[in-house]
Amino acid sequence: DGGITQSPKYLFRKEGQNVTLSCEQNLNHDAMYWYRQDPGQGLRLIYYSQIVNDFQKGDIAEGYSVSREKKESFPLTVTSAQKNPTAFYLCASSTTGGFGEAFFGQGTRLTVV
């Protein structure tokens, strides 16, 4: 089955801890994206990548980091510098250049405890 897989579905973070959210796709898409969604709000772009070993900051990159070592994988690390990390995180992929349809994973809900 082609698609995007995010794991885990739920994640709990202690104060001062770094956590990593996984995103894997088997759609052979070059572009991948990370979004954050807060209750009652739209999606805000954290980071995106158009090609392996390259990525760009989105609108709210502070306190987050990413890597793109493989085409299929685009993990997001929420660092201790992110002061308000509790949110719903969504990963997406599409063909390069924005010409193709974008597909989303099922999301990871991160909660600070």
Next chain:
Amino acid sequence: KQEVTQIPAALSVPEGENLVLNCSFTDSAIYNLQWFRQDPGKGLTSLLLIQSSQREQTSGRLNASLDKSSGRSTLYIAASQPGDSATYLCAVIGGDKLVFGAGTILRVKS
């Protein structure tokens, strides 16, 4: 900077009604516009993709139109059903990013 606005923010209709959701964007230099559905606590499901050279796309009871020059898109849902209750989001694709509106929360009452 591209900005996307969706109106109304919320909509409640009786089952069977036809309805229209609106999406407007400030920069007409877009490649595509995509409509999504999101159920509570879930990811986004793609409904329709309209490329910039197209004016509309249809899938079942859904019809989406695009007017680039005026910066507007509409999603028309025919004969609404309770199962259509969800949040509907539009996203414009220009350059290398998807920019989203805040969504319209739809409730269809049986």
